[in-house]
Amino acid sequence: PQKIYLKDYTPPAYLVDSVELTFKLAPTTTRVLSRIAFRPNPDAQSRDFFLHGEQLKLISASIDGVSITPEVTATGLTHTVPNAPFVFEAEVEISPATNTALEGLYMSNGMYCTQCEAEGFRKITYYPDRPDVMSVFTVRIESDLPVLLSNGNPAAKGDGWAEWHDPWPKPAYLFALVGGDLVNHPDRFTTMSGKDVELNIWVRPGDDEQKCAFGMEALKKSMKWDEDVYGREYDLDIFNIVAVDDFNMGAMENKGLNIFNSSAVLASPETSTDANFERIEAIIAHEYFHNWTGNRITCRDWFQLCLKEGLTVFRDQQFTGDMRSHAVKRIDDVVVLRAHQFREDNGPLAHPVRPESFVEINNFYTVTVYEKGAEIIGMLKRLVGDEGYKNALDLYFDRHDGDAATIEDWLQVFEDATGRDLSQFAKWYSQAGTPRVSVTDSYADGTYSLTLSQQTPATPDQDKKTPMVIPVAVGLLNDNGDEIVPTRILELTEATQTFTFDGLASKPVPSILRGFSAPVILEHDQTNAERAFLLAHDTDPFNRWDAGRTLAQDVLLQMVREDATPDTAYLDGLLALLRDDNLDPAFRALALSLPSQDDTAQALVDAGETPDPTAIYRAHEALTLHIAQHLQDTLPRIYADMTVTGPYAPDAVSAGKRSLGNRMLSLMSKLDGGKQASQQYATADNMTQQLAALASLLKIGKGADELAAFEQRWHHDRLVMDKWFGLQVSCAAPEDAAKVAAKLTEHSAFTMKNPNRFRAVFGALKGNTAGFHDPSGASYDLLADWLIKLDALNPQTTARMSTSFDTWKRYDADRQTKMKAALQRIDKTPNLSRDTTEMVTRILG
Numbered sequence: 001p002q003k004i005y006l007k008d009y010t011p012p013a014y015l016v017d018s019v020e021l022t023f024k025l026a027p028t029t030t031r032v033l034s035r036i037a038f039r040p041n042p043d044a045q046s047r048d049f050f051l052h053g054e055q056l057k058l059i060s061a062s063i064d065g066v067s068i069t070p071e072v073t074a075t076g077l078t079h080t081v082p083n084a085p086f087v088f089e090a091e092v093e094i095s096p097a098t099n100t101a102l103e104g105l106y107m108s109n110g111m112y113c114t115q116c117e118a119e120g121f122r123k124i125t126y127y128p129d130r131p132d133v134m135s136v137f138t139v140r141i142e143s144d145l146p147v148l149l150s151n152g153n154p155a156a157k158g159d160g161w162a163e164w165h166d167p168w169p170k171p172a173y174l175f176a177l178v179g180g181d182l183v184n185h186p187d188r189f190t191t192m193s194g195k196d197v198e199l200n201i202w203v204r205p206g207d208d209e210q211k212c213a214f215g216m217e218a219l220k221k222s223m224k225w226d227e228d229v230y231g232r233e234y235d236l237d238i239f240n241i242v243a244v245d246d247f248n249m250g251a252m253e254n255k256g257l258n259i260f261n262s263s264a265v266l267a268s269p270e271t272s273t274d275a276n277f278e279r280i281e282a283i284i285a286h287e288y289f290h291n292w293t294g295n296r297i298t299c300r301d302w303f304q305l306c307l308k309e310g311l312t313v314f315r316d317q318q319f320t321g322d323m324r325s326h327a328v329k330r331i332d333d334v335v336v337l338r339a340h341q342f343r344e345d346n347g348p349l350a351h352p353v354r355p356e357s358f359v360e361i362n363n364f365y366t367v368t369v370y371e372k373g374a375e376i377i378g379m380l381k382r383l384v385g386d387e388g389y390k391n392a393l394d395l396y397f398d399r400h401d402g403d404a405a406t407i408e409d410w411l412q413v414f415e416d417a418t419g420r421d422l423s424q425f426a427k428w429y430s431q432a433g434t435p436r437v438s439v440t441d442s443y444a445d446g447t448y449s450l451t452l453s454q455q456t457p458a459t460p461d462q463d464k465k466t467p468m469v470i471p472v473a474v475g476l477l478n479d480n481g482d483e484i485v486p487t488r489i490l491e492l493t494e495a496t497q498t499f500t501f502d503g504l505a506s507k508p509v510p511s512i513l514r515g516f517s518a519p520v521i522l523e524h525d526q527t528n529a530e531r532a533f534l535l536a537h538d539t540d541p542f543n544r545w546d547a548g549r550t551l552a553q554d555v556l557l558q559m560v561r562e563d564a565t566p567d568t569a570y571l572d573g574l575l576a577l578l579r580d581d582n583l584d585p586a587f588r589a590l591a592l593s594l595p596s597q598d599d600t601a602q603a604l605v606d607a608g609e610t611p612d613p614t615a616i617y618r619a620h621e622a623l624t625l626h627i628a629q630h631l632q633d634t635l636p637r638i639y640a641d642m643t644v645t646g647p648y649a650p651d652a653v654s655a656g657k658r659s660l661g662n663r664m665l666s667l668m669s670k671l672d673g674g675k676q677a678s679q680q681y682a683t684a685d686n687m688t689q690q691l692a693a694l695a696s697l698l699k700i701g702k703g704a705d706e707l708a709a710f711e712q713r714w715h716h717d718r719l720v721m722d723k724w725f726g727l728q729v730s731c732a733a734p735e736d737a738a739k740v741a742a743k744l745t746e747h748s749a750f751t752m753k754n755p756n757r758f759r760a761v762f763g764a765l766k767g768n769t770a771g772f773h774d775p776s777g778a779s780y781d782l783l784a785d786w787l788i789k790l791d792a793l794n795p796q797t798t799a800r801m802s803t804s805f806d807t808w809k810r811y812d813a814d815r816q817t818k819m820k821a822a823l824q825r826i827d828k829t830p831n832l833s834r835d836t837t838e839m840v841t842r843i844l845g
Ligand code: HT7
Pocket: 115, 117, 118, 247, 248, 249, 250, 251, 252, 253, 286, 287, 290, 309, 365
């Protein structure tokens, strides 16, 4: 397959002044008529006319009204064109009903919908499908379906047709169309300049329209927040959101017509957990924020993807922090970053935040581009300060509105707004891998010296790394736990640097990398007593939590290595923290969670050892039991204290209480045989409480009756049934996980055509670390079997799910052989998609 390189970028040969599209919708014979006004690009290096197009049946084409017979290949068409502005017209036929890849125009439960990012528009019609070609779209949809939507503002409608006009030039990847028998949840928003905007969330009639109320509130909060914090106002008369069941990702920010995976928008207390509510709020915000960071200012090419995604993730993280708790949000984000991005950075799929080449761009919608991309924005803000950040963002919007921009443009704005030289900082975009920052310190004559060293390990295609600019936030405490030096940002720019703090009466206890000020691995040899001290006293909530996590990881490593009993400093620390009623329950719940088994495996790899997932599982189970026993007397009291009275509300305070209460429940179940959990299951009036009780039961090998009752009650609700599928796999004992997953694939409600259902089972299998790596290799074989089947239908989701194998080189020879065999079997499948071929090839290395 052909690799595309960032260095080969050339401007488009032709620009598009306007596009008119007519859709005559029919399940297997949709006709798309296009009328595209082209003009030669004065900045182009060539005059070759090429339009992307895939899986299209060309019916007719013309230039300036004269019929032509273009040269058509599997990827597009070419023809000679005038050396002056001209109009290209074409009619093509496509088949949405048989489009199982869910890219381009497809059907989901009788509804027509589109997904064009990154390169789906070329499956709709012939077009220069690249983000630096921006144009004004007018769309006419002809169909008997009652609701016909596209981007921009409604222009006109009649019986069996509707027309839309989007005044804002956009690239083709932001095009969208929806047609269906839909019902809406309407609302309105008045913008900061007094403009009235119509808001709608559209769902299928079977989906309770009340399940849109929470999403609608989230949308209005997002609109207000973007005005208040970034000064960004909405720019159309209408904003539509449509919920779709079959969707490859979470949601899509099409201009004025966001399309959402129904799991990312529909919510009710009975069917959604607190985590679901929080995720929905964040995704609605994320897609809305793209209206400025992504749509008004888009990317020049797909190598610049982090320009819109990193910044928009950063903005949605800020939003969630403002709506809920900054401390808890930061911890949540770092848990995700470490679990997924560090894993990616450490394995065969490592790539820079701005990659230099790709075969299939869909494979680069990664945690590195998104989450590490967001961390880079956070570091920039830390380095230039809040004022500098605000000035830079104002300049960015002023200077680049309407542009398809690059990372260079982005950094230039910061340089111009703040006067700072960012040439070294720019390496964060080009250098892959997670830097390791090691720490040594000394104290003499009132001066405390902190020596920081940085080193980034080799990654595929990048052997040698050079020092980066790393903002390290540091505070100092005295022996009483008082903060004697408040947080200060140390800028680590050399391989090794020493920073001094004068006028100190005694050697302080350092609190380093506060707030997780940079996406690095901190190597700091501290004693367990020092960590327990920080767990008890650090004023920085992130580092307080992280001290507990490091302690837990250390305890786990000892338990894996030598079957040790846990350090009481850790257990006592947890008990003190749990009993501290001044602490936010959500924070306490996080502090009581152990690092994931996958994290422990990586920690062993970092220590030069080969992880045994079964031993890690046992250590986790044993430590959980020790914690339950150590906290035994306090668990019921806190469980009772965390009772939330009154009708369910998904706010952060109530959710935090339920989170801590359910942590108690899970620990109590280890001791009471599930008595309390059964009771909670029986009396729960919301999904958070119901699901947590069921999980507690399944984890101790009980809950068969509840599981059956759950299915009986919820079999009609797709999103709830996804939970039912997933929970059984994630809670299965390691030796049973593959069997449980295999059995579920035989269930009448299992379908691989629905990505949510496929992910429910196989995402959970990957997440059950010991189950996935069971020595029998049964999970590897099962996943490979299903990925091979899925690839023929949906390459994008298959390729994404193949990353479950990306840690194969970590493990013992036997597991390696089995995983490699599974990967090779996928690789050898006849007609394997380009998406999956690229991933499997990279994973095999
Ligand atoms: N910008 C979108 C990324 C995306 C996507 C979404 C749904 C289906 C397929 C997709 N391919 C790429 C989503 C976002 O980051 O907001």
